[in-house]
Amino acid sequence: MIEQLTIFESEKSNKQQAKVVNVASVPQRSPFRYPGGKTWLIPTVRKWLRQENKVTELIEPFAGGGIVSLTAAFENFADHITMAELDEEVAAVWEIILNGNNEWLSNKIFNFELTHDNVYKELNNPKKEIRDVAFCTILKNRVSHGGIIANGSGLIKNGENGKGIASRWYAKTLKDRIAAINLVKHRINFLKADAFEIIEKNVNKKKCYFFIDPPYTIAGKRLYTHFDIDHERLFSLIEEIKGKYILTYDDTEEIKSLVDKYKLQYRTIPMKTTHHLKKNEIIISDNFNWWTENT
Numbered sequence: 678m679i680e681q682l683t684i685f686e687s688e689k690s691n692k693q694q695a696k697v698v699n700v701a702s703v704p705q706r707s708p709f710r711y712p713g714g715k716t717w718l719i720p721t722v723r724k725w726l727r728q729e730n731k732v733t734e735l736i737e738p739f740a741g742g743g744i745v746s747l748t749a750a751f752e753n754f755a756d757h758i759t760m761a762e763l764d765e766e767v768a769a770v771w772e773i774i775l776n777g778n779n780e781w782l783s784n785k786i787f788n789f790e791l792t793h794d795n796v797y798k799e800l801n802n803p804k805k806e807i808r809d810v811a812f813c814t815i816l817k818n819r820v821s822h823g824g825i826i827a828n829g830s831g832l833i834k835n836g837e838n839g840k841g842i843a844s845r846w847y848a849k850t851l852k853d854r855i856a857a858i859n860l861v862k863h864r865i866n867f868l869k870a871d872a873f874e875i876i877e878k879n880v881n882k883k884k885c886y887f888f889i890d891p892p893y894t895i896a897g898k899r900l901y902t903h904f905d906i907d908h909e910r911l912f913s914l915i916e917e918i919k920g921k922y923i924l925t926y927d928d929t930e931e932i933k934s935l936v937d938k939y940k941l942q943y944r945t946i947p948m949k950t951t952h953h954l955k956k957n958e959i960i961i962s963d964n965f966n967w968w969t970e971n972t
Contacts, residue, residue, distance in 0.1 A: 706751060708770065708854050709818055710845055711742030715890055715925065717948050719748055721960070722888065725923055726754040728967050733757065733884045738872035741767065745888045750861040755886070761870045766817075768869040769810035774858055775867040778808060783852040785812050791846050796820055819845045873907075876914050885920035893927040908932070912939050915961070924961040932959060944968060 703719045715722070722745055726732055732755040737746045740760040749755040760775075762768045773782050785808075789795070800817060804810045820842040868875070872891070879885055891906055912935045915924055926932045928945060936943050942965055945957045962968075 704748070704751070706747035706854065706858070707742040707744050708774070708815055708851050708858075709742040709767075711744075711818075714742040714744055716744050718925070718946075719744065721946065722748065722923070723752070723754070724967050724969065725921075725962070726886065728921065731756060732886050734759070734882065735886045735888065736875060736879055737761070737888045737890075738875040739890050739892070740771065740867075741890065743771065745890075746865060747858065747861075750864045751857075755864070758865045759868065759875070760865060761868045761872060761875045763869065763871050765869075766810060766814040768867075769807050770814050771867045772869065773808050773811040774855055775862045775865055777811075779855050779859055781808055782811055782815075783855040786815060786855075787848045787852045789816070789848065791820075791843055791848075793842065796842060815851065819851075873910065873914065876911075876918070879920075880914065880917050881919050883919045887918060887920065887922040887924075889915070889922060889924045891924075891926070909935060912936075912941070915939070915941065918963065921963050922961075926959045926961065928957040928959050936961060 703716050705716065707714070707716075726735075726749065731753070732749070734757045735746065735749050735755040736759045737743065738761045740746065740762040743760055746758050746760045749758055760771060762771060770782075773779055796816065799813055802809075804813055872889075876887065876889070879887075889911075891908070891911060908931070911924075915922060916939050933943075936959075941961050942963075943959050943961045944965060946960055947955055947957055
């Protein structure tokens with residue numbers, strides 16, 4: 678069941694059925710297998726973006742795997758899209774794909790001979806050029822347990838059908854995804870930048886849509902390099918946004934207390950983890966007029 682809750686509800690909660698989205702039903706646009714990625718949320722994001730015939734500007738300040746920005750570009754939801762990412766390794770990938778020599782990167786991936794020796798050689802060599810950082814980030818993302826890029830993640834051991842590190846290394850698929858992104862990259866502006874600065878700079882834009890997916894309070898430390906953010910500061914910024922926004926979070930008492938403090942609206946939505954466990958996440962938005970049954 679999904680509960681529609683706002684801070685002003687005290688006596689009555691409306692309940693609606695919600696289905697866990699099968700991510701296989703959503704087009705896979707990103708070259709990343711991103712921990713904490715939002716592929717499962719795309720059907721909901723589409724409904725949110727359809728509040729207008731076409732969004733003038735979409736900003737994704739914590740880009741990560743970039744699935745929302747890519748979906749908006751491929752499916753013609755927005756005229757202009759800004760992706761921002763602070764993590765040096767993730768940012769290098771987007772910098773090369775969107776602003777650099779993405780053909781070099783796709784060819785490097787396609788022609789790479791995936792062996793343990795070659796993986797260790799690539800990951801342990803000094804990486805002086807941004808394109809080398811980009812390739813090693815994709816490599817690490819694809820051969821590491823859970824796709825975790827942050828320090829401390831080990832390589833896949835058994836993987837699917839005993840394939841080990843080759844379990845998630847789909848060279849032709851990755852090359853094709855990069856080539857496809859090349860066709861829509863003219864709509865996307867990528868910035869290596871701090872999410873808070875991006876939001877602050879654009880907070881007064883009334884026609885802007887913000888999709889904000891920060892590192893979560895519980896899992897963030899394990900999954901990301903830049904996990905330690907000021908969650909309350911983010912909520913205070915959200916309160917100032919003049920445009921439309923979605924803010925996603927883990928379903929915790931800490932986050933609910935911030936929702937309460939800043940008098941924001943939220944809904945809970947079910948998702949399935951990589952270990953096939955069902956859990957709820959929170960969606961915070963400026964309005965829920967777009968929210969429908971079975972969202």
